[in-house]
Amino acid sequence: MKIKKIYLNNYRNYSDLRIDFSDGLNVIVGANAQGKTNLLEAIYMCSIGRSLRVNKEKQTINFDKNNAQIIVEIEKKYGRSTIDIILSRNAKKTVRINKIPIKKIGELMGELKAVFFSPDELKLIKESPEDRRRFMDISISQMSKNYFYMLNKYEKILANRNKLLKEELNKKTLKETLDIWNEQLATVGSKIIINRINFLKTLTPYAKLSHKYLTQDSEDIDLEYVGIIGENESDIKQIFLSELNKNFEKDTKLCYTTIGPHRDDIKVSVNGIDVRTYGSQGQQRTCALSLKLAELEIIEKNTGEKAILLLDDVLSELDSKRRKRLLNFCKKTQTFLTCTDFKGEADNIIKTSNGKVI
Ligand SMILES: Nc1ncnc2c1ncn2[C@@H]1O[C@H](COP(=O)(O)OP(=O)(O)OP(=O)(O)O)[C@@H](O)[C@H]1O
Numbered sequence: 001m002k003i004k005k006i007y008l009n010n011y012r013n014y015s016d017l018r019i020d021f022s023d024g025l026n027v028i029v030g031a032n033a034q035g036k037t038n039l040l041e042a043i044y045m046c047s048i049g050r051s052l053r054v055n056k057e058k059q060t061i062n063f064d065k066n067n068a069q070i071i072v073e074i075e076k077k078y079g080r081s082t083i084d085i086i087l088s089r090n091a092k093k094t095v096r097i098n099k100i101p102i103k104k105i106g107e108l109m110g111e112l113k114a115v116f117f118s119p120d121e122l123k124l125i126k127e128s129p130e131d132r133r134r135f136m137d138i139s140i141s142q143m144s145k146n147y148f149y150m151l152n153k154y155e156k157i158l159a160n161r162n163k164l165l166k167e168e169l170n171k172k173t174l175k176e177t178l179d180i181w182n183e184q185l186a187t188v189g190s191k192i193i194i195n196r197i198n199f200l201k202t203l204t205p206y207a208k209l210s211h212k213y214l215t216q217d218s219e220d221i222d223l224e225y226v227g228i229i230g231e232n233e234s235d236i237k238q239i240f241l242s243e244l245n246k247n248f249e250k251d252t253k254l255c256y257t258t259i260g261p262h263r264d265d266i267k268v269s270v271n272g273i274d275v276r277t278y279g280s281q282g283q284q285r286t287c288a289l290s291l292k293l294a295e296l297e298i299i300e301k302n303t304g305e306k307a308i309l310l311l312d313d314v315l316s317e318l319d320s321k322r323r324k325r326l327l328n329f330c331k332k333t334q335t336f337l338t339c340t341d342f343k344g345e346a347d348n349i350i351k352t353s354n355g356k357v358i
C-alpha cells in the first residue's frame with residue numbers, strides 16, 4: 001500500500017499542511033526541530049491509532065489550539081481509502097475510516113500497514129522485554145485484528161487476576177477463585193504465545209537475510225522466543241496452567257502474576273552471542289533494523305500487501321556501506337526517510353522548515 005496524500009491541521013508545529021507523496025522514496029529534509037519526526041509520527045498514528053512518542057496524545061495538538069486533525073489518503077492493492085483522526089483537548093479521539101467512525105481501535109489495525117524505525121528503536125534490542133513484546137504485538141496486530149482483540153482480552157483477565165491477588169482472602173477461597181481466572185488466562189494466553197512463536201518462526205529467515213545483506217554476510221542473526229513454549233496451543237495451555245499453579249505462592253506473595261505472555265521475551269543473538277548483553281551499539285542498531293526490514297517482508301507475505309517504511313534519522317547512525325545497502329532495500333516499498341541533509345537519489349524531496357514545506 002501507499003500513502004498518496006497527507007493533510008495535517010494543528011498537529012504539533014503544523015498548522016495547515018498538505019503534501020502529495022511519491023510512490024518510492026520520500027525524503028524529508030530539514031534542520032533540527034523543524035517537524036520531520038512530527039510528520040512521521042502523524043503517519044504512524046494513522047497506522048497504530050496512537051503516538052509512539054508520547055502516551056498523552058493530546059500533547060500532539062498544537063500548543064495554541066484545541067483540536068488537531070490528520071488525514072491520509074491510501075492506495076491499496078484494491079482501491080483507495082482514507083483514514084482520519086481528530087484529536088481534541090476536551091473530547092475523546094475520533095478515528096474514521098472512509099469517513100465512518102470506528103468503535104474500537106482494533107478496527108484500524110491493518111488499514112495502514114507501516115513499519116517504523118528511529119534511533120529510539122535501539123530499545124528493541126537493548127532495553128526491557130516490554131519493547132520486544134511490543135514489537136511482536138504491533139507487527140502481528142497489523143496482520144490480524146483478532147490477535148489485537150486477544151491482547152485486550154488477556155490484559156483484562158490479567159488485571160482481574162492481579163486484583164484478586166491483592167485481596168486478603170483465605171488461601172482456599174483464593175485458590176478456588178484463581179483457578180477460574182487461570183483457566184481463562186491460559187486459554188487466551190496460549191493463543192497469544194502460539195501466534196508469537198509462529199511469527200518469530202516466519203520472521204527469522206527474513207531477519208537472517210536482511211541482516212546478512214546489511215552486514216555483507218559477516219553476521220548471522222538468530223531469534224528465539226523466551227517464555228512458555230510448546231509445540232501447539234493446547235500444549236502451551238497445559239504448561240501455562242501448571243506454571244500458574246507452581247507459582248501460586250510466589251504470585252500471592254508478590255500480588256501479581258509472575259508468569260505468562262506479559263513476561264515473555266525474544267532473545268536476539270549474532271554469531272551465537274547474545275547481542276543485548278555483548279553486542280556493540282552499531283551491531284544492536286543493525287539487529288533492530290534487520291528485525292524491522294524482516295517485518296516488512298512478512299507483512300507482505302502474510303497479507304499480500306506491502307507495508308510502508310518510516311525511517312526517522314537512521315542514516316547518520318550507520319556506516320556508509322550499511323547506509324547504501326539500506327537505501328537500496330528501500331526501493332522495495334514506499335519509504336519516508338527523514339534526515340538533516342541528503343545526498344543521493346530520491347523520488348521526492350520534501351524540505352521542512354518550522355512546520356511548513358518549502
Ligand atoms: N504540540 C505542539 N505544538 C506545537 N509545536 C510543537 C508541539 N510539539 C512539538 N512541537 C515542536 O515541534 C518541534 C520538533 O519537531 P520534530 O521533533 O519533528 O523535529 P525534527 O525536525 O524531527 O528535529 P530533529 O532533527 O532534531 O529530530 C519542536 O520545535 C517543538 O517545539
Ligand SMILES: [Mg+2]
Pocket residue numbers: 036037038312313
Ligand atoms: Mg526528529
